[in-house]
Amino acid sequence: MEKEKVIEVKDLVKRFGAFVANDHLTFDVYKGDIFGFLGANGAGKTTAIRILCGLSRPTSGKVTVAGIDAGRPEEIKKRIGYMSQRFSLYEDLTVSENIELYGGIYGMTMKEIRPRREALLERLSFSHYSDMLIRSLPLGLRQKLAFAVAVFHDPEIVFLDEPTSGVDPITRRQFWEMIYETASRGITVFVTTHYMDEAEYCDRITIMNEGRIEALDTPAVLRKKYGTETIEELFVKIARPKTETA
Amino acid sequence: MRKLLFLLKKEFRQIRRNPFMARAIIAVPLLQMLILVPAITFEVKRIDLAVTDYDRSPASRELISKLSGSSFFRISGAPAGQAGADQLLLSGDADIVLIIPDDFSEGLAGIGKPTLQVLADAVNATSAQLGWNYLVSIVRDYNRDVIISSGLAPAAIPGISVSSRYWYNPDLNYKYYMLPGILVILITAIGLLMAGLNLVREKEIGTIEQINVTPVKKWELIASKVIPFFIIGLFDLALGLIVGWIAFDIPFEGSILLFFACAAIFLVAVLGLALFFSTMASTQQQFLFIAFFFVMIFILMSGIFTPSESMPVWAQQFNYVNPVAYLMRINRMVMLKGSGFQDIARDMVALTVLALAFITLAIRAYRKRA
Numbered sequence: 001m002e003k004e005k006v007i008e009v010k011d012l013v014k015r016f017g018a019f020v021a022n023d024h025l026t027f028d029v030y031k032g033d034i035f036g037f038l039g040a041n042g043a044g045k046t047t048a049i050r051i052l053c054g055l056s057r058p059t060s061g062k063v064t065v066a067g068i069d070a071g072r073p074e075e076i077k078k079r080i081g082y083m084s085q086r087f088s089l090y091e092d093l094t095v096s097e098n099i100e101l102y103g104g105i106y107g108m109t110m111k112e113i114r115p116r117r118e119a120l121l122e123r124l125s126f127s128h129y130s131d132m133l134i135r136s137l138p139l140g141l142r143q144k145l146a147f148a149v150a151v152f153h154d155p156e157i158v159f160l161d162e163p164t165s166g167v168d169p170i171t172r173r174q175f176w177e178m179i180y181e182t183a184s185r186g187i188t189v190f191v192t193t194h195y196m197d198e199a200e201y202c203d204r205i206t207i208m209n210e211g212r213i214e215a216l217d218t219p220a221v222l223r224k225k226y227g228t229e230t231i232e233e234l235f236v237k238i239a240r241p242k243t244e245t246a
Numbered sequence: 247m248r249k250l251l252f253l254l255k256k257e258f259r260q261i262r263r264n265p266f267m268a269r270a271i272i273a274v275p276l277l278q279m280l281i282l283v284p285a286i287t288f289e290v291k292r293i294d295l296a297v298t299d300y301d302r303s304p305a306s307r308e309l310i311s312k313l314s315g316s317s318f319f320r321i322s323g324a325p326a327g328q329a330g331a332d333q334l335l336l337s338g339d340a341d342i343v344l345i346i347p348d349d350f351s352e353g354l355a356g357i358g359k360p361t362l363q364v365l366a367d368a369v370n371a372t373s374a375q376l377g378w379n380y381l382v383s384i385v386r387d388y389n390r391d392v393i394i395s396s397g398l399a400p401a402a403i404p405g406i407s408v409s410s411r412y413w414y415n416p417d418l419n420y421k422y423y424m425l426p427g428i429l430v431i432l433i434t435a436i437g438l439l440m441a442g443l444n445l446v447r448e449k450e451i452g453t454i455e456q457i458n459v460t461p462v463k464k465w466e467l468i469a470s471k472v473i474p475f476f477i478i479g480l481f482d483l484a485l486g487l488i489v490g491w492i493a494f495d496i497p498f499e500g501s502i503l504l505f506f507a508c509a510a511i512f513l514v515a516v517l518g519l520a521l522f523f524s525t526m527a528s529t530q531q532q533f534l535f536i537a538f539f540f541v542m543i544f545i546l547m548s549g550i551f552t553p554s555e556s557m558p559v560w561a562q563q564f565n566y567v568n569p570v571a572y573l574m575r576i577n578r579m580v581m582l583k584g585s586g587f588q589d590i591a592r593d594m595v596a597l598t599v600l601a602l603a604f605i606t607l608a609i610r611a612y613r614k615r616a
Contacts, residue, residue: 053459055615073615074461082459086452092263093256104252105460133263 003030006157006188007052012061014047021047023211024061029157029190029204034183036202037192038231040239043208045192046085049161052190053082066156078106081150081158081187085165089146091135095126098134099149106153120148140171144178151182158182160191164198176201196232205231207238214238249462253470257444261474270440275432275482279489282428286551287420290376294322296340298331303351309388313344318380335367342366342377354392414499414582421494426577427550429486430512433479434545434570437513438537441475442520446533449524458614468609472517479513480506499584508576508590511597515569518604525611544570569604572597 007029014022021044029035039045050056052065054073063070066079089098096117103113121127124144134142143163151158160179164172176198183189191202199205199219206216215222215238219231228234261267295313299306314321322340325331334340345363353360364381368374415422448454457467483506490496498505520537527533547561548554548570554562565571572593579585587594 050615055455055459057615077459078461080459082456084452084455084459086455088451088453088456090256090260090453091451092260097256097259101252101256102456102460104255105249105457105462107249107461109248 003033005029006031006066007035007190008062008064009048009052010062012048012051012063013059014044014051014056015059020211022051022058025208025213027206027213027216029188031188032183032186033203034179034189034191034201036199036205037190037208038194038196038199038205038235039192039208040194044211045208046161048208049159049190049192053077053080053159055082079156081153081155083146083150083158083160083163085161087139087142087146089134089142089149092133094131094133095121095137095145096130098145099152102149103152108153116152120152124148140167140174143167143171144175147175147178147182151187154185155187157188157190160189162192162194164193164195172198196230196235199231207235209239250466250469253462253466254473257470257474261478267440271436271478271482272485274436275486276489278428278432278435279425279486280493282431283421283425283490283494286424286428288372288551289420290373290380291318292320293318293373293377293380294339294341295319295381296323296325296331296334296343297321298325298327298343298345300348301346301350305351305354305392306346309346309385312388313381313384316380316384318377331365335365338367340367341373342381344381422496422582423578424550425490425494425496426581427548427574429483429490430548430570430573430577431545431550432486433483433509433513434516434541436482437475437479437516438520438523438541439534440478441471441517442524442527442533442537443530444475445471445521445524446527446530449528450530464609464612464614468521468605468612471521472514472605475517475520476510476513479517480510483509496581498581500580500586504587504590505577505580508573508580508594508597511594511601512569512573515597515601515604518601518606518608519569521608522604522611525608525613544568547571548574550574566596567600569597569600572600 005028007027009028010026012022012025013020023044025048037045037049047056051058051063051070054065054070054076058070065076068075068079070076090101093101099117099120100110100113103116104110108116117130118127121130126141126145129137129141134145137145147158147160147163150160164175167175172195179189179191179201191198193199202219204216204218205222207214207222215226215234217225222234223229223231226234226237228237297310297313299310310321313319319342323330323334325334325343328345331340331343331345335343343365345365347361347363349358350360350362352358362385364378366374366378412418445454448457487496487498491498519540523536523540524533527536547557547565547568549557549565550570554565554571554575557565576590576593576597579590583589
C-alpha cells in the first residue's frame with residue numbers, strides 16, 4: 001500500500017556562507033509515521049527542522065510540508081506543531097495560561113480551549129499543576145508539557161527538536177509513550193535526537209552526518225544492511241571515519 | 247484579532263507578575279520629576295568672584311561691597327596680584343577675577359580715565375557671558391551713582407528706559423521650562439527601553455521562536471508589544487504631570503486632551519522605533535547600546551536644553567525625523583502657552599507620519615524566520 005506523503009524534501013541545500021549545513025537532502029515522511037532524524041551534534045538536524053517549520057529559508061531545493069511548498073511558510077505554520085530544542089514555554093505563566101496562549105494563537109476560542117485543556121491536564125495527570133508557574137516545575141514535567149502544548153491544536157505534523165535531551169531515563173520513557181500516543185491519533189511525528197537507542201522507537205530513520213543523509217530506512221532494515229546489532233553501532237560505523245578525518 | 251487578545255492577555259499577565267515592572271512604572275516618573283526638574287536649571291547664581299584691589303581706596307571698597315551685596319556674586323578671594331588671580335581661575339575657586347588698578351580712584355576723580363580689568367573663566371561660555379553681563383550692569387549702576395554724586399551731570403539724565411514683561415513664564419522659572427521637557431524624556435525612556443527589552447528578552451530566552459512557528463501575523467505580534475507599553479507610557483505621563491502639579495505647581499494653560507493625544511502619537515512612534523531596534527539586536531546588551539545611542543542623540547538635539555532653532559541647518563533637518571523634538575515643542579506650547587490644535591497642527595501631522603513610518607518599519611523588519 002502506497003502511504004500518503006506529508007513531507008517531501010528533494011535536494012534541500014542550506015548554506016551559511018561557505019558552510020554547508022544541509023547538503024542535498026532528499027527524503028519523504030509518511031503520514032502517521034514516527035520519523036527519526038538522527039545525527040551527532042552539528043550534523044545539520046536543527047537546520048533542517050527549522051526549514052521544514054518555516055523558521056528558516058532553504059538555499060535551494062524543493063520542500064513540501066503538509067502539501068504546501070516551503071515558499072509559503074505561514075500556511076505551513078497553521079498545520080504543524082513545533083517543540084524547539086531550547087525550552088520555550090513562558091516560565092512566568094502558569095501551565096493553564098501557556099496552554100490557553102498557544103490554543104488562542106492557533107485560532108481556538110476560550111470555549112474550545114477550556115474543555116480540551118481540562119482533558120489534557122487530566123490525561124497527563126497534571127491537574128494539580130495547572131495554576132503553577134512553569135518556572136516552578138521540574139524539567140521533565142516542563143518537557144512533557146511543552147510537547148502537549150505543541151500538539152494541543154491537533155496539527156498534521158509535529159516537529160520535536162531533541163525533546164529528550166537533558167531529561168532522566170524515566171521521563172524519556174514517558175515522553176516516548178506520549179509520542180506513540182500522538183502518532184496513534186494520526187499526527188505525524190518528526191523527531192530529532194542524538195540518543196541512538198531512541199531510533200529503535202521510530203518507524204523510519206535517517207542518519208545525518210556533516211550535513212548529508214548517510215542512511216534512510218526502517219531501523220530493522222538498516223541494521224541488516226550494515227550488519228550491526230544496534231543503531232548505535234551502525235551510527236558509529238557511518239559517522240566515525242569521516243569525523244576522524246575532519 | 248482574537249489572536250491579538252490572547253497575546254495581550256499574556257503580556258499583561260507577565261507585566262503584572264514582574265515585581266520590577268510594577269516598581270519601575272511607579273518609581274521612574276516620581277524620581278525623574280522630583281530630581282531632574284529642580285536640578286536642571288540655567289540660572290547662574292553665586293558666581294565666585296575674586297577681586298584684586300590695587301587701589302585700596304574708599305571708591306574701590308564701595309564697588310566691591312556693591313558686588314558682594316548682589317545675589318549673583320560671592321567674593322571668593324582677594325589674590326594679591328595677577329599670578330594669584332590666575333591660580334584661582336585655574337583651580338576653579340574663582341569664575342571671574344576683577345582687577346582694580348591702582349589709579350582707579352584717581353581716574354574717578356578726573357585725573358585720567360578709570361579702568362577695570364575683568365578675567366572670566368569661559369570654559370562654560372553661557373555662565374561666563376551671564377556673569378560678565380551681571381558684572382557690567384552692576385558697574386554701570388555704580389558708575390551712575392558716581393556721576394550723580396559728583397554733580398557733574400544733572401540728576402535726571404534723560405535716557406530710554408526699557409521695561410520688559412516675560413510672557414508665558416513671567417517669573418523666568420526654569421522649572422516651568424524644563425518640566426514639559428522632562429515629561430518627554432520620561433515617556434521616551436519608559437517606552438523605548440521597556441518595549442524593546444521585552445522583545446529582545448524573548449529572543450534571548452528562545453520563547454520568540456515558539457511564537458514565530460505559529461501562524462501569528464507580524465502586525466499582531468508587534469501590536470501585542472506596543473499596546474501594553476503604550477498604556478504604561480500614558481499612565482506614567484499622567485503620573486509625572488500630577489507630580490509636576492503637586493510638587494512644582496506647574497501651570498497648564500492648554501488642553502489636557504490635546505496634550506495626551508500628542509503624547510499618544512509620540513508613544514506609537516517611539517514604540518515603533520524600539521521594536522525596530524529590537525529586530526536589529528539579538529541580545530539585550532546590543533539593544534541597550536543601540537537604544538542608548540539614539541536616545542542620547544534624540545534628546546540632546548530635541549531642543550530640551552538649547553533652542554533647536556539656533557542649531558546648524560543640518561541639525562534642524564535631522565530634527566524632522568526626531569520624534570522627541572516634536573513633542574518637546576508641542577508640550578511646551580500646550581502647557582505653557584496654551585497653544586491650541588491649530589497652533590501645533592503641523593507638528594502633529596509630522597509626528598503622525600513618523601509614528602506610522604516607524605511602526606511600519608518595525609513590522610516589516612520583524613522576521614518570523616532567520
